[in-house]
Amino acid sequence: MRKTTLLVLTIFVLSVWGTGYAADFRKASLLPQWVPQAQFAGYMVALRKGFYRDAGIDLTLLRGGPENPPFKKLAGGEATFCTGWLSNGIQERASGTPVVNIAQIIRRSALMLVARKSSGILQPQDLNSKKVGLWAEHFYLAPAVFFKKFDLTVQIIPNHTSVFLFLRGGVDATAAMWYNEYHTILNSGLDQDELTVFFLKDYGIKFPEDGLYCLEQTFKEDPEFCRRFVDASLRGWLYAVEHEEEALDIVMKCAEDAHTGTNRAHQRWMLRRMRDLITPEGGPSSLGKLDPAAYDAVGKMLVDFSYIDRVPKFEDFSRGAR
Amino acid sequence: MKEWLYNSIAAKMTLLVLGGSFFVLSAVLSYSYYYSRGIILAETELAAKNLTLSVAGRIEQEFRALEKLPKGVAQYLECNPGDKSTLTKFVQRVVSDNGEIFGSAVAFEPDAFEKGIKAYCPYYFKGPKGLRFEQLTNPSYNYFCKDWYHIPKVLKAPGWSEPYFDEGGADIIMCTYSVPFFEMTERRDQVRGVVTADISLEWLTKLLSSLDVTHGGFCFIISDTGIFVTNPRPELIMRESMFSLAEERNDPQLRTVGKAMLRNDSGFVEIGPSLTGRNAFLAYARIPSPGWSLAAVFPRDEIFAEVQRLYVATILLAVVGVAMLLGVSILVARSMAQPLRAMVVAAGRVAQGELEIDLSHIRSRDEIGRLAAAFTSMTAGLKERDRIRDTFGRYLTKEVVNKLLESKDGLKLGGEGREITMIMSDLRGFTALTSNMTPEEVISFLNRYLGKMVEILVEYHGIVDEIIGDGILAFFGAPEPLEDHPARGVACALKMQAGMEEINALHEAEGLPRLEMSVAVNTGHVVVGNIGSEKRAKYGAVGSEVNFTGRMESFAVGGQVLVSARTYERLKDILDVRNVLHVEMKGVSGKVALYDVRGIRGPYNVAVPDRSDSLVPLKEKIPVAIHRVDKKIVTGAQKIAWFVEASSVSGKLAVPEELRRWEDLRIVLLDAEQHPTGGELYAKVVSVEATAEGSLATVRFTSVSTAAAKALKEAMDLGSRRGRP
Structure with a gap:
């Protein structure tokens, strides 16, 4: 009698826990702007270490490359999130693609x-x-x-x-x-x-590079979901720079799968430089933040070179932590 | 251990042999090892260079041959605009007719093939199911961006691409040779397109793996950016470069080698374990067409394996050899050390004064044997020296013996001027007396006398210069300087006189005649030192003062100590002088004063008892026969004379003829019938009075036979009884 009760209780708890977990679990995909390499170590590590899963995200890391232009794929709904340069993001926004920046990873020019x-x-x-x-x-x-x-x-x-x-x-x-x-x-x-x-x-050339983007609609529908994605990604980055060898193992595995023909020495260099680039002046608290001054500078640059007519409003563009 | 090492010759020798042979062996071994390694290294270098150069040459030939095909197509397209079907066929033939060529394409600039065609690129390649055709103009493959197209176009020169992984066709690593061709203008500056020929790198890998480099060695190729094109470890190919390995393994030297491979035509270097996991030598040669470099790696331990084996064997032999040498050296060292130890013990005993050393068990005839023999003879010499010292000690003071034996210069011949006091003593009438004695008696007599006298001399630190028969010449004040040598001399002389009483007491007890000794003491400047030849020398004194002393002595009578004026001057306050004689001496002008001394006061304080010397008139004159004695020889005919007065030490003789003062006489007592009674005595004339019958001579006895003494005593007793009722 007692045995049966215990069994039923166990099954009940497991199923509730299981369905509860599944209910919060949202599918998403990320498209980096280039082939798998340590430039995207943070996302690879966050995925492999289960940081996205911890954030309730069932993430698919898409393979980037010249044949997969990230903003185009984002606009086409083939990717939930993408990485891209700030200048590209601004141009997309200015040309009518409703993309928003949810985090600025590389905050200066490399x-x-x-x-x-x-x-x-x-x-x-x-x-x-x-x-x-x-x-x-x-x-x-x-x-x-x-x-x-x-x-x-x-x-x-x-x-x-x-x-x-x-x-x-x-x-x-x-x-x-x-x-x-x-x-x-x-x-x-x-x-x-x-x-x-x-x-x-x-x-003196302010030119932040890699940032995380999604469609404005995605952000508006579930800002919390976007925030969780950014946090898990940043957690991945912090883990990657602190656990270099483990991160390199993950990066190398991804690179091997993509036949990029790279080597560990090169990825180590890249990971270390990413560490230098993503943790700039201001310390860890400024991680992922987009600097309005840099935004203006890049926007002006795009106008000057006739890439865009007008710089989109910063508030419309940047939806990440400020 | 340390003690043992310092104290043992065996240990030292063993260690020395061991150390020496170890040093020599290691030097020889090191030299031969490095020399043979050098030879092998030189051979390896030569072989490696030849290998890499020949293989690189072969690959270069293959590349050159391949290059001709796209070049031919390019030449054709520079002369002919080319129509679609001809061009396609041409490309197809290039691929199908040439086994080495994996694929070939002709890519045109926009509008260059035909106006309005933005991209045109027929491509034939060997697919898994045979020859395949493809237009490389799909949007996902923008050939204008590809290195194989873009780089030769910009450079306007043909060239090989980096090896790359082709995902399009057969998933192989390949490499493309691209030849740009130009618009048909005079200037050849407008690129119209690029002709390519792809090769699979499989054949290179096969070629290199077929090469037998050496055990454990291998060949590989790097591209002109250092990336591995071929390598026995496939995971390195295209992924790693010499520089990435250098970076991952933190081996700057490998980076240097990589740079050298890209910049030099050929070379031979030593590399660390970064590349193969072992230290190795690397020879390389450039493959000029693609700008690649071929390398052959020779693991160091494989190269030197033979030398290593030889070296190990040699070391083993050397160790065995040294061990044997060690054994032998221990034996030798022991055989040397044992007799040495015996000699150490012996020397210790010698130091303790024990000279009975037996080293006869050391039989070797080498230096050690000779040392033992020398040691034995040294102890014999020491024994001899001791014997000499003992012997000399009787005549010489310790000081002289020591000076002679121990001082380095002690035995040097030569002398020094010194003022000394010398004494000369003589037994009166001894020579004449000995003529009636057996040799044994003479010797025992002399020994007793000399023994006593030398004892006294040594006591006063006198040096016995000479003993001739019964005469003694001794001096004071050399070699050890003595401030008070005159006093010592006089005191010693008096003591010697006193000593005579002892001797005479013994003599009388043995029935031997009584002896009288005369002594002269003189102080003067003489030369002292070792006199003689190297073979025979003595420490003695020479000079006129010595002779003077001898002459003085001849004036002395038995029991007398005559002191010269010079000695007397020094001591007159403490001398007890009984009489002063004024004598004429040969070679001396005027009279010489001689002091008859009976005692000395002061620190030495010696005196001889004043012997009763009063002459007693004899009631019955004793007839005697007298013989003149000159230089201790009895000469002249016997004369008859008579003792008219006598004492125990002197007498008065009535002689029918003249006698000279200081003459020595032998006096034989006669009976009434003028036959010798057996008694005889020797005497010196001390004064002469001329009488009518001849002369009346006072004589002082120097030696009186027992019979004579008895006869004289009886006569004196008779005379005195009569004379003194």
């Missing part, structure tokens, strides 16, 4: 221009009339501001996926992400002291 010292480039002025390899679209913005600042006329050679054009001597200088291509250059046998490096952020 973009840099790299040149061989042997090509005679030692200071910004030396870039005048040189061939500079630049990626298209938004990657072009900050370097263009830089050239304008120093009144440089450079011969821009479109750069696509790799730095091999630079390594083969096709260009005198190339744009590179600090956390990615710069290390590729270093690990192609060029030493730091053989290179001249211009960090755009060092020249």
Whole structure:
């Protein structure tokens, strides 16, 4: 008699707990703006460590890449969340796609221009009339501001996926992400002291990069859900930078699955640079916050380069913690 | 342990042998080890360089051959705009007719193939089910962005792409050679498109794995950015580079090697364990066409395995050899140490004064044997020295013996001027007396006399210069300087006279004749030192003063101590002088004063008893025969004379002829019939009075035979009884 009661009670508790859990559990997907690498370590770690699950989110991490433009996918409803540069986000918003920024992960520019010292480039002025390899679209913005600042006329050679054009001597200088291509250059046998490096952020160019976005509708329907997603993502980032080896194991697994042909040394570099980029001045409390001044600067830049006509209102755009 | 080491010659030798052989062996072994390693390394380097150069050359040839095909297509397209079907067929033939080529494409710039066609790229490749065609113009594959298209276009030069993983067709790692071709203009500056040839890197991997590098060694290729194109560890291919490994393993040297491989044509370097898990040597050679580098890795321990084995064997042999050497050296050291220890014990005993050392058990004839022999002969020498010391000790004071034996310069010949006091003594009438004695009697007689005298001399720190028969020459004040040598000399002389009484008492008890000793004491400047030759030398004194002393002595009579004026001057306050003689001496002008001393006061305080010397007139004259004695030889015919007066030590002779003062006489007592009675005596003439019948000579007896003494005593007793009722 007592045994039966206990069994029934157990089944009841389990089923209530189970259904209760399932009731809060919401499916969602995240599309990073590029192929799996440590640039997205925080999300990979949060997923693998169950931080999203802890937040009641059944997340699917979609594979990013050139064939998956994140905002397009977001607008098309193929992804609940995406990552993207602030400038892209602003442009999307200005052009009518109702996206909102729910967190600003990389709060400054990781973009840099790299040149061989042997090509005679030692200071910004030396870039005048040189061939500079630049990626298209938004990657072009900050370097263009830089050239304008120093009144440089450079011969821009479109750069696509790799730095091999630079390594083969096709260009005198190339744009590179600090956390990615710069290390590729270093690990192609060029030493730091053989290179001249211009960090755009060092020249007063405010250009926050990776942020988390969703459609305004998603946010309006369930701001709490969006907040939980952001918190779990930030928790993932904090865990990743504090548990480097574990995070790298996770990142490497994702990279292997995507055949990106990377190596651990490269991902370690990238993770460490992400650590430098996401925890900037102001300490952990400012993690994920979008700076209105930087927003204005990027907006102005987009207007100046005729990407947009008008800068959307900050309040409409930024729905994350401020 | 430390004690043992310091104290044992065996331990030292063993240690020395061990240390020495260890040192030599390790030096030889190290040299041979490093030398043979050097040879092997040089051979390996040569072989490795040859291998990498030949393999790189072969790969280069393959690449060059491959390059010709897309170049041909490009040349064709620079001369001919190309229509769709010809171009497609051409590309198809390139792929189908060339086994090495995996795929080939001709990609055009927008509007370059035909106006309005923004992208045109026929592509043939070897799919899993045979040759496949594809237009690479789908939106998800924007070939304008691909390195294989973009880089040669920008560079306007053909080139090999980095190896990449092709997801499109066969999921293989491949590499693309791209040749840009230009619009048909004179300037050749407008790129019209790019012709490509893809190769699978599988054949490279196969080629390299077929190479037998050496046990445990392997070959690999890196691209011009250091990425592994081939490697026996497939997980490294395309993912890792020399630089990423260097970074992950924190091995800056590997980075340096990677850079060298990209920048130099060929080389040979030593690398750490980052690449293979073991230390290794790496030879590399450039494959110029793609700018890649081929490397061959030789694990270090494999290369040196033979040397290592040889070395281990050599070390084992060396250890066995050293152990044997050690055994032998212990034996040798012990055989050396044992006799040495015996000698240490012996030397200790010698130090204790025990000279009876037996080292006969040390039979070796080497240095140790000779040392033992030398040691034995040294103890013999010491015994001899002791014997000499004992012997000398009788005649010389300790000081002289010590000076002679112990001082380094003690035995040097040569002398020094010194003022000393010398004494010369002589037994009166001894020579004549000995003529009637057996040699044994003479020796025992002399020994007793000399023994006593030397004892006294030593007591006064006198040095016996010479003993000739019964005569003694001794001095004071050398070699040890004595402030009071005159006093010592005089005191010693008096003591010697006193000692004579003892001797005479013994002699009389044995029925031997009574002896009288005369002593002269003189002080003067002489030369003292070792006199003689190297073979035979003595510590003695020479000079006119010595001779003078001898002459003085000849004026002395038995029982007398004659002191020269110089000695007397020093001591006159403490000397007890009985009489002063003024004598003429040969070689000395004027009279010489000689002091007949009977005692000395002061610290030495010696006196000889004044012997009764009053002459008694004899009632019956005693006839005697007298013989003149000159230089201790009895000469001249015997003369008859008579004792008219006598005492125990002197007498008055009536002689029919002239006698000279200081003449020595042998006097034989005669009976009434003028036959010798057996009694005889020796005497010195001390004064002469001329008489009508001849002369009346006072003589002082120097030696009186027992019979003579008895006869004289009887005559004196008779005379005195008569004379003194």
